Amino acid sequence: MFDIFIKTHFAGAHHLRDYPGDCEHPHGHNWKIEVTVRATELDHLGMGIDFTILKRHVKEVIDTIDHCDLNKHEAFLVLNPSSEHIAMYIYDNLVKKLKHDRYSLYSVSVSETDNQGLIYYGNK
Structure with a gap:
């Protein structure tokens, strides 16, 4: 088996509704994303998936949330735009696009900072 990944990023603003602390106030992140x-x-070329295909599909999804106020994005009008929900959003929007006889989407990593x-x- 091969785990093939790309790293990307997006910038956006959000606030966590009903959070008991500073994150309840609007603020921004440069989220780092890794899709595996x-x-x-x-x-026949010796590839699990062509990086070009993987990058194209990931870009299509990331472009829908890049430079947005995530709380105003359709996906997060009810759900808090937490890193967990952002990961779910990306995953759910990629899973069908990255389904093939040889490969499938394995995971989405979301980091707000270099340390978390x-x-x-x-939902496997």
Whole structure:
């Protein structure tokens, strides 16, 4: 098996509704994103998934949240735009696009800073 990943980022503002602290106030992050696809076999070129394909699909999803007030984004009108919900949003919008006989979406990592983040594996 091969875990193939790309790293990207996006900038956005948010606030966490009903949070008992500073994060309840509007603030921004430069979120770091890592998307991993797990391939069970390689194609005739020796690739699990072409990085170009992976980058294109990830960019399409990231572009929908980049430079937004996430609290005003349709996906987060009810859900708090926490890093966990952002990871779920990215995952859910990629899972069908990255489904193939040889590979599938494995995980989405979201980091608010260099020192804290999470990995979401979907509802498996």
